[in-house]
Amino acid sequence: MDDHGQKLSTQHLQAWFGAHLALKEVSIDIPGNRVTAIIGPSGCGKSTLIRCMNRMHETIPSARAAGAVLLDGRSIYQQDPVQLRRQVGMIFQKPNPFPTMSIIDNVTAGLRLNGLRDRRRLEEIAAQCLQKAALWEEVKDKLRYPGAGLSGGQQQRLCIARALAVNPEVLLMDEPCSALDPISTSKIEELIHELRAHYTIVLVTHNMQQAARASDQTAFMYMGRLVECGETRQVFTTPKAQQTEDYITGRFG
Amino acid sequence: MQWRYHMRKIIDWSMSGAAMMATLCGLIPLILISMHLLRRGISSINLDFFTHMPQPVGEPGGGMANAIIGTCLMVGIATAIALPIGLLGGLYLSEFGERRTGAAVRFAADMLNGIPSIVIGIFVYGFVVVPLGHFSAMAGGIALSIIMMPMILRNTEEMLRLVPHALREAALALGIPYWKTLLRVVLVTARRGIVTGILLALARIAGETAPLLFTALGNQFWSLRLDQPMAALPLQIFTYAISPFEEWQQQAWSGALVLIGIVVILSLLSRWMVRVPQVKTDG
Ligand SMILES: Nc1ncnc2c1ncn2[C@@H]1O[C@H](COP(=O)(O)OP(=O)(O)O)[C@@H](O)[C@H]1O
Numbered sequence: 001m002d003d004h005g006q007k008l009s010t011q012h013l014q015a016w017f018g019a020h021l022a023l024k025e026v027s028i029d030i031p032g033n034r035v036t037a038i039i040g041p042s043g044c045g046k047s048t049l050i051r052c053m054n055r056m057h058e059t060i061p062s063a064r065a066a067g068a069v070l071l072d073g074r075s076i077y078q079q080d081p082v083q084l085r086r087q088v089g090m091i092f093q094k095p096n097p098f099p100t101m102s103i104i105d106n107v108t109a110g111l112r113l114n115g116l117r118d119r120r121r122l123e124e125i126a127a128q129c130l131q132k133a134a135l136w137e138e139v140k141d142k143l144r145y146p147g148a149g150l151s152g153g154q155q156q157r158l159c160i161a162r163a164l165a166v167n168p169e170v171l172l173m174d175e176p177c178s179a180l181d182p183i184s185t186s187k188i189e190e191l192i193h194e195l196r197a198h199y200t201i202v203l204v205t206h207n208m209q210q211a212a213r214a215s216d217q218t219a220f221m222y223m224g225r226l227v228e229c230g231e232t233r234q235v236f237t238t239p240k241a242q243q244t245e246d247y248i249t250g251r252f253g
Numbered sequence: 254m255q256w257r258y259h260m261r262k263i264i265d266w267s268m269s270g271a272a273m274m275a276t277l278c279g280l281i282p283l284i285l286i287s288m289h290l291l292r293r294g295i296s297s298i299n300l301d302f303f304t305h306m307p308q309p310v311g312e313p314g315g316g317m318a319n320a321i322i323g324t325c326l327m328v329g330i331a332t333a334i335a336l337p338i339g340l341l342g343g344l345y346l347s348e349f350g351e352r353r354t355g356a357a358v359r360f361a362a363d364m365l366n367g368i369p370s371i372v373i374g375i376f377v378y379g380f381v382v383v384p385l386g387h388f389s390a391m392a393g394g395i396a397l398s399i400i401m402m403p404m405i406l407r408n409t410e411e412m413l414r415l416v417p418h419a420l421r422e423a424a425l426a427l428g429i430p431y432w433k434t435l436l437r438v439v440l441v442t443a444r445r446g447i448v449t450g451i452l453l454a455l456a457r458i459a460g461e462t463a464p465l466l467f468t469a470l471g472n473q474f475w476s477l478r479l480d481q482p483m484a485a486l487p488l489q490i491f492t493y494a495i496s497p498f499e500e501w502q503q504q505a506w507s508g509a510l511v512l513i514g515i516v517v518i519l520s521l522l523s524r525w526m527v528r529v530p531q532v533k534t535d536g
């Protein structure tokens with residue numbers, strides 16, 4: 001296996017909602033060009049952790065964070081959050097295409113709203129990103145139709161294409177399949193597998209089969225703490241912590 | 254089993270029937286008003302009505318050109334003042350409304366919404382007409398804007414609040430700056446409801462009479478000067494309707510019909526305007 005440097009890491013990361021401490025000293029390394037799955041029971045802080053990685057956490061009033069998050073070794077808290085979010089894209093649990101925009105405008109929204117006007121260039125990028133998101137064949141004849149008219153699975157791939165269009169290096173996916181049917185889910189999983197050649201992916205999931213299938217590295221979280229993080233095979237076959245074993249064998253969660 | 258099923262059917266029908274009856278009852282006044290206005294007013298609606306000045310008593314014909322233009326001008330002034338304040342204020346409330354100042358602004362807007370329009374007329378009379386020494390179209394426009402502004406403000410806030418939080422997050426996560434997210438995503442997503450609210454506010458002030466009585470006063474002659482008294486459709490209707498002359502009363506009916514017509518056209522026009530960008534792609 002080739003050498004994957006650390007793309008992203010957190011050190012003693014703590015995050016609060018008001019007085020509620022949702023992340024307790026989480027330190028995790030995310031290697032580049034690999035898929036890191038984050039599993040754990042609902043409410044354990046998975047979303048909060050990845051929302052700290054693109055500074056979306058702090059958009060919530062009363063939310064705050066302490067500790068370090070490093071992207072390529074640089075603290076993200078010393079960067080402009082708007083710039084950072086172009087490097088670190090995010091896919092949400094529920095597909096959220098812009099309802100007033102056509103399919104193609106959805107894909108290019110990040111570029112257009114940041115001032116790119118060249119129509120030809122935008123169309124080129126849109127086509128590329130839709131291809132990368134494995135949606136091109138299904139929508140190439142209806143690019144001007146509303147994005148909200150697609151099926152849930154297609155909408156989620158549209159959101160992936162939209163995230164890819166701003167040319168990120170990291171993709172944070174927050175349970176991207178939990179609102180989708182099994183066929184759409186397997187399409188997205190295939191897609192994740194292909195994207196990993198070019199992007200660093202953090203995949204939050206409550207579905208352990210998905211983590212086992214789609215990821216190289218798995219992290220298990222419990223009650224705001226990172227319990228264990230290692231090679232996916234190792235975590236699922238010989239977990240180090242008792243809590244991890246209990247969780248993956250279905251004893252709780 | 255069978256019996257319960259029938260019972261449910263019967264309840265279903267009777268409830269649907271009741272809802273339909275209620276709808277009809279709600280529509281009846283609208284239909285009656287429209288029909289009555291059409292019957293009484295249509296006879297003297299012709300090109301002259303829109304292009305000619307009022308005739309002195311006893312002379313047939315004539316129109317309300319000055320009042321139509323006056324209403325348009327004053328509604329225009331009111332919109333120019335109330336629209337930016339209302340939109341920005343609504344944006345402020347929906348974004349930062351949780352703060353103390355937000356509660357204060359909201360309370361003030363609601364109070365303003367509840368003030369009888371004649372009181373607003375008197376207020377503007379005291380603060381604009383008296384210091385300047387004469388009635389004016391400007392004062393009329395200001396009075397109308399005070400009625401319009403809180404309506405737009407509160408409606409804009411409500412409509413912006415309806416925009417799902419997920420869309421903001423989507424835009425922010427794409428590296429779109431906050432202010433652009435507000436203007437190009439949140440505001441655009443809510444535009445249908447916002448425009449509808451502006452429209453309702455326009456329709457409401459176009460027909461307001463009381464606040465103009467003490468401000469624009471009305472004018473039987475042609476005038477486009479904003480610092481002079483100006484005619485307005487509702488004022489003209491008011492004056493003509495209570496006059497003892499048959500021709501004037503007839504003109505009042507037609508004026509009312511035109512007023513309703515303006516409101517209907519405005520409404521159709523803005524619906525059409527909101528529809529267009531939906532298919533258009535900007536890029
Ligand atoms: N917007 C919020 N305001 C207050 N508390 C929150 C908010 N979002 C999440 N939390 C709390 O933070 C904790 C972690 O939540 P989250 O990261 O969403 O968990 P997960 O994604 O693993 O289900 C939970 O206890 C949750 O109640």
Ligand SMILES: [Mg+2]
Binds near residue numbers: 048174
């Ligand atoms: Mg979550």
